[in-house]
Amino acid sequence: MTLRGKDLLGIENLNAEEIELFLTTAASFKEVGARTIKKVPTLRGRTIINLFYEPSTRTRVSFEIAAKRLSADAINVSVAGSSVSKGETLVDTVRNLQAMAPDVIVMRHHASGAPHIVAKEVEAAVVNAGDGMHEHPTQALLDAFTILEAKQKLSELKVVIVGDLLHSRVFRSNLQLLTKMGSRVVVSGPPTLIPPHIQELGAEVAPTLEQALVDADVVMMLRVQTERMAGAFFPSVREYFRLYALTLARLERAKPDVILMHPGPLNRGLEIDSAVADGPYSVILEQVTNGVAVRMAVLYLLAGGHGEST
Amino acid sequence: MTDKLVMDGAAFEAALLRVAEEIASQTSRASGFAGRLALVGIRTRGVPLSQRLATLIEASTGERPALGVLDITLYRDDLTAVAEQPIVGRTDLPFPVDDTWIVLVDDVLYTGRTVRAAITALIDFGRPRKIELLAMVDRGCRELPIHADYAGATLETTKTQTVHVHVAEQDGRDEVVLIG
Numbered sequence: 001m002t003l004r005g006k007d008l009l010g011i012e013n014l015n016a017e018e019i020e021l022f023l024t025t026a027a028s029f030k031e032v033g034a035r036t037i038k039k040v041p042t043l044r045g046r047t048i049i050n051l052f053y054e055p056s057t058r059t060r061v062s063f064e065i066a067a068k069r070l071s072a073d074a075i076n077v078s079v080a081g082s083s084v085s086k087g088e089t090l091v092d093t094v095r096n097l098q099a100m101a102p103d104v105i106v107m108r109h110h111a112s113g114a115p116h117i118v119a120k121e122v123e124a125a126v127v128n129a130g131d132g133m134h135e136h137p138t139q140a141l142l143d144a145f146t147i148l149e150a151k152q153k154l155s156e157l158k159v160v161i162v163g164d165l166l167h168s169r170v171f172r173s174n175l176q177l178l179t180k181m182g183s184r185v186v187v188s189g190p191p192t193l194i195p196p197h198i199q200e201l202g203a204e205v206a207p208t209l210e211q212a213l214v215d216a217d218v219v220m221m222l223r224v225q226t227e228r229m230a231g232a233f234f235p236s237v238r239e240y241f242r243l244y245a246l247t248l249a250r251l252e253r254a255k256p257d258v259i260l261m262h263p264g265p266l267n268r269g270l271e272i273d274s275a276v277a278d279g280p281y282s283v284i285l286e287q288v289t290n291g292v293a294v295r296m297a298v299l300y301l302l303a304g305g306h307g308e309s310t
Numbered sequence: 311m312t313d314k315l316v317m318d319g320a321a322f323e324a325a326l327l328r329v330a331e332e333i334a335s336q337t338s339r340a341s342g343f344a345g346r347l348a349l350v351g352i353r354t355r356g357v358p359l360s361q362r363l364a365t366l367i368e369a370s371t372g373e374r375p376a377l378g379v380l381d382i383t384l385y386r387d388d389l390t391a392v393a394e395q396p397i398v399g400r401t402d403l404p405f406p407v408d409d410t411w412i413v414l415v416d417d418v419l420y421t422g423r424t425v426r427a428a429i430t431a432l433i434d435f436g437r438p439r440k441i442e443l444l445a446m447v448d449r450g451c452r453e454l455p456i457h458a459d460y461a462g463a464t465l466e467t468t469k470t471q472t473v474h475v476h477v478a479e480q481d482g483r484d485e486v487v488l489i490g
Contacts (some may be wrong), residue, residue: 304395
């Protein structure tokens with residue numbers, strides 16, 4: 001089993017076998033993170049550039065730790081203080097980075113499709129760490145890994161995704177991954193934050209959050225992305241909390257072994273009640289732990305050999 | 311191409327018993343060794359071999375050695391040369407490595423590069439008292455200064471030949487076949 005492309009741009013381009021390859025490889029890498037010496041020599045001498053055009057704590061640190069645990073050299077470029085602030089175009093920036101021969105470029109950009117343009121310009125493998133409102137494939141893979149650990153399967157599950165679906169690349173990647181693996185995705189949120197024609201990608205839209213949650217195996221809450229909201233998408237924080245926040249009372253409709261996920265960062269008191277976020281169903285911090293193992297697997301599989309086929 | 315059966319099931323069983331006795335007598339004779347013995351199987355065929363050896367050693371000494379599994383993929387020295395990334399298996403060493411007498415178990419000892427990787431991996435987990443090597447078949451052709459402390463069989467081979475060790479747990483029967 002091997003990957004077909006040089007890059008990881010989205011879940012859209014992956015088939016079920018490739019998704020499984022990422023997940024089984026990640027399972028082996030999780031053990032490395034539990035050792036006293038959390039480092040293996042696998043990617044010694046490889047260079048990985050983290051190019052972030054948008055703020056990030058979790059994802060950037062996660063990729064950096066993943067690279068370092070594999071003994072690769074990780075270089076972080078943040079846009080403030082780079083030539084981007086002097087007006088350099090994206091393509092010029094990455095051509096210059098390519099001239100320094102990195103093996104992998106991990107990038108986050110506010111424009112959907114930006115990593116796809118970059119992937120055509122460079123020889124290095126490109127990993128999409130989030131592009132606009134489009135995809136965030138490593139988040140979907142780490143979510144799948146976390147679900148698999150809890151449920152031992154990725155098929156025939158009812159996964160409920162709630163909140164700001166419109167602006168969420170996490171949602172779009174998760175929707176594609178979960179439907180490819182044979183699970184049901186039911187969504188709920190303010191009608192203004194549900195993307196039109198989302199049923200065509202396989203999502204079922206529930207009339208209310210209460211109805212969506214019935215017999216759920218997994219509940220995934222999304223962050224309300226106020227930074228992407230130019231207009232008024234909902235009347236008030238109070239109303240949003242009253243209709244769409246996950247509370248313990250609402251969660252009782254789900255299956256008794258339901259797990260609660262959130263990609264972070266949390267807006268406590270907006271989309272999620274603290275009693276739920278810190279409660280027994282929550283696997284939010286496991287998601288973060290698993291993120292390192294999944295990104296190690298992604299870097300390992302993409303930064304691999306460039307030798308001749310044997 | 312000719313296939314030559316080097317060991318059948320009975321010979322295989324006898325060889326395993328012999329090396330198990332050798333390990334048992336080595337550890338019981340070692341002066342001052344009152345600590346742990348652990349058998350670490352190198353994926354994939356070293357794993358069932360190490361499990362069978364543990365049972366044989368237990369029958370001989372009354373004490374069952376600890377068992378571990380080692381995947382050496384992350385420590386390979388040829389990752390830049392191979393076109394496709396090899397599948398990474400899970401390593402599981404459920405005992406403290408520090409001060410343990412470890413016998414690495416592998417099916418075939420050939421260039422010695424797998425064993426070099428296995429030693430590097432083990433040392434990342436701690437400081438064993440001693441690391442020894444058991445190979446079901448030592449086929450020569452070494453590229454590194456590594457030798458087997460225990461060998462089920464020793465074969466003279468050339469690099470164009472292939473040695474297959476089959477184990478009942480994975481391949482349906484025990485045998486050693488020399489091809490070429």
